[in-house]
Amino acid sequence: MLLTDYKLEIFKSKCQSSAKGVHCFAHLEQDVSCALPYLNAVLGGFEYLVNPPAVIFKAQGKLITVQGKKIAINALKDEQEAKKIVSWMKNEINLAWEKRAEIEPSYKGLPRPGIIEILKLLPKTNCRKCNEPTCMVFATKIAEGSKGPEDCPGLDGNTATALTTYMSRFNLDV
Numbered sequence: 001m002l003l004t005d006y007k008l009e010i011f012k013s014k015c016q017s018s019a020k021g022v023h024c025f026a027h028l029e030q031d032v033s034c035a036l037p038y039l040n041a042v043l044g045g046f047e048y049l050v051n052p053p054a055v056i057f058k059a060q061g062k063l064i065t066v067q068g069k070k071i072a073i074n075a076l077k078d079e080q081e082a083k084k085i086v087s088w089m090k091n092e093i094n095l096a097w098e099k100r101a102e103i104e105p106s107y108k109g110l111p112r113p114g115i116i117e118i119l120k121l122l123p124k125t126n127c128r129k130c131n132e133p134t135c136m137v138f139a140t141k142i143a144e145g146s147k148g149p150e151d152c153p154g155l156d157g158n159t160a161t162a163l164t165t166y167m168s169r170f171n172l173d174v
Helices: 033-043 079-098 115-121 135-144 157-168
Strands: 006-011 022-028 047-049 054-059 062-067 070-076
Touching: 006 079, 022 079, 033 047, 033 054, 033 062, 033 079, 062 079, 070 079, 115 135, 115 157
Parallel strands: none
Antiparallel strands: 006 022, 022 070, 047 054, 054 062, 062 070
């Protein structure tokens, strides 16, 4: 077992003091840098950084960054959700490390969706019915994985299907 213990730090956003959610850091007792390429291969990291080593995932509807001695998770409901996701991440790190002989390490992130490609599929009316100021902002939210085709009231069935098909290539939850 590579990672045995960590300490949680739960905090509210200083930039958005009115936000209801919390963020967390899990300060790791052991350095897991050596496991990051294996973890990236298993979970399909959104982005992989070489120096300093880090991998960023979109998982369980959250953005999760794993560094050598820290895990960072954004936009959590509460401390309970933080504990659940960090525990899951600890298990995934240890599992990837234990099975490293069977895993081809990956030092690259997944391909990213093109904001312009997404925008081409949107109505481009800037109607704001999606609660975003423009279709470009909405396209960016889709590319990040925080919005999906179902969040655009102006999409017809065929276009929504085309957008869902396009996004399915990127392993994002839409």
